[in-house]
Amino acid sequence: MRGLADSPLPRKNAVRVSGENGAVRVELHLVTEWGASIPTVGRAVQEHVREYLRNMADIEPAAVEIVVDAVAPVSVGSTKLTRERRPGLGPGREREQS
Numbered sequence: 001m002r003g004l005a006d007s008p009l010p011r012k013n014a015v016r017v018s019g020e021n022g023a024v025r026v027e028l029h030l031v032t033e034w035g036a037s038i039p040t041v042g043r044a045v046q047e048h049v050r051e052y053l054r055n056m057a058d059i060e061p062a063a064v065e066i067v068v069d070a071v072a073p074v075s076v077g078s079t080k081l082t083r084e085r086r087p088g089l090g091p092g093r094e095r096e097q098s
Contacts, residue, residue: 045064
């Protein structure tokens with residue numbers, strides 16, 4: 001995940017939390033990096049949010065919805081996955097010569 005995706009439109013924020021009849025719903029708008037598995041990122045973020053809410057607020061959300069608003073270019077060396085996928089890039093690394 002690259003980050004949250006804020007919108008210039010009014011009332012369209014990257015994070016929305018709503019509650020009705022005691023049920024909490026969370027909606028997160030994200031930007032992922034090119035090449036990342038969107039379903040895998042979405043599931044991981046859902047689990048992290050659920051776990052955080054359980055541990056920090058003793059809340060079990062009715063839903064954690066993930067919306068990927070954009071896919072951004074890969075930042076060199078930005079993630080472990082990036083470094084594994086593109087081993088010739090990043091600080092202190094040189095491209096292998098063929």
